[in-house]
Amino acid sequence: MNKPFSHLLPEVAKSHAEIRTAPSLERRRLRAYIAMLVIDLGLIMLGFALAGFAYTGRWWEARAMMQAQLLLPMYYTIAFYNAAYSTRALEQWRFGVRQALVALVIGAVLLNFVAFYLKTNANFSRVTFTLGLALSGVMIIAARKALALFLKRFWGGKVRNELIIDDGGPSFWLPGAQTISTREAGLSSERHDPFMRDRLGKVMRNQDKVVVSCPYEKREDWAFLLKSTGIHGELVSEPAHRLGALGVMLYDEQDRTTLVVSTGPLGMRARIMKRCFDLAVAGGALLVLAPLLAVIALLIKLEDGGKVLFVQRRLGRGNTFFNMLKFRTMREAALDHDGKASTAREDDRVTRIGRWLRSTSLDELPQLVNVLRGEMSIVGPRPHALGSRANNKLFWEVDGRYWKRHALKPGLTGLAQVRGHRGSTEEEKDLTDRLQADLEYLNHWSLPRDVGIVLQTLRVLTHKNAY
Structure with missing residues (x-):
């Protein structure tokens, strides 16, 4: 210890x-949600195809399939809204059936309402539309029951x-x-x-x-x-x-x-969107910046022959530890693994190449790997070293709310950083300002806000407090 x-x-x-x-059962549930989405798509299309065949004798009859294609967007919109694709729908198949059928009926009513006012419902076949709805509903009921049996057989019925x-x-x-x-x-x-x-x-x-x-x-x-x-x-x-x-x-x-x-600050859909954003940005950045990363690694190695990366234990989501990666910017003999001493301006522990990396924030780029690992996010509260202090107090001694900032994954950048709260924490206010921004971010997360913070970060890569 x-x-x-x-x-x-x-x-x-x-x-x-x-x-x-x-x-983790989250990926398992996600696969089940996707399966329900795809199965419902196939069954609604199949139901209307069978209805068209039964009424006209032609397979994949044009008017019947047009009705199915117009119905699907309305069905999915309502199904997502009324929790037809949810954990409860997986646990209670009757609930899932009821919500799916409600979405199907309301979608059909809305489609006919819109078609009536656009004067296009004359192109609809009442027989194929009604029969298609009925067949789709019956098959959805059977599919939900089959999924419930599958979950019980192979997953023990456990989805959370x-x-x-x-x-x-x-x-x-x-x-x-x-x-x-x-x-x-x-x-x-x-x-x-x-x-x-x-x-x-x-x-x-x-x-x-x-x-x-x-x-x-x-x-x-x-x-x-x-x-x-x-x-x-x-x-x-x-x-x-x-x-x-x-x-x-x-x-x-x-x-x-x-x-x-x-x-928790985010629901499942929000977590999925945030994770997809993280993977897209981190993966793309690593591909684009690979030559720069190689050059930086070479410069660090040539300066003193030491290790390229500095690995430090930090506090992550749920207040658990993880190993955060950075380019090494200090002399190996002077490395501070606990983060007890904040880096000062003109700190003699910092190497020449390290000073340049810190002033441009390029030393943080290896954390893109932490993002791909799922330990960090592109945007979130910045992770702190265990020994970090403000006014000679550990951060959680300054403000007990400090632990709440770890309800989300730590970020490569964050709201506090784009507001200029960077550098050493000599006074308690240096921490409380950052903490306030972090808690604000947790309470008002949105994907557009993440995009905005990333764009703002590009403007503050160099900062008077980056040393």
């Missing part, structure tokens, strides 16, 4: 390897990870959920400690829901911790104002009530 933190967590002698991370953390509170259970005891696992919610946060983050990683059962006096600590993990979190508890509850869940079979205290 690193020296600066040896006093914070003396009893954690267990290896981090002991903490078992739940397998649920975890119960028992910290000495009332008994609680969920079908298929994993239960972990804080006493047996050596976990605690009480102290502001990055190593304990890392252990808890690893336990909660890839969980879709975490329910904590704890005594009354620990509820506020657990509520704060769950809000900083970026996942859906609940507390087995009676209502309490200080927890900042977002909703109440009632589990009738146990006569238990939980408070929803966190939901």
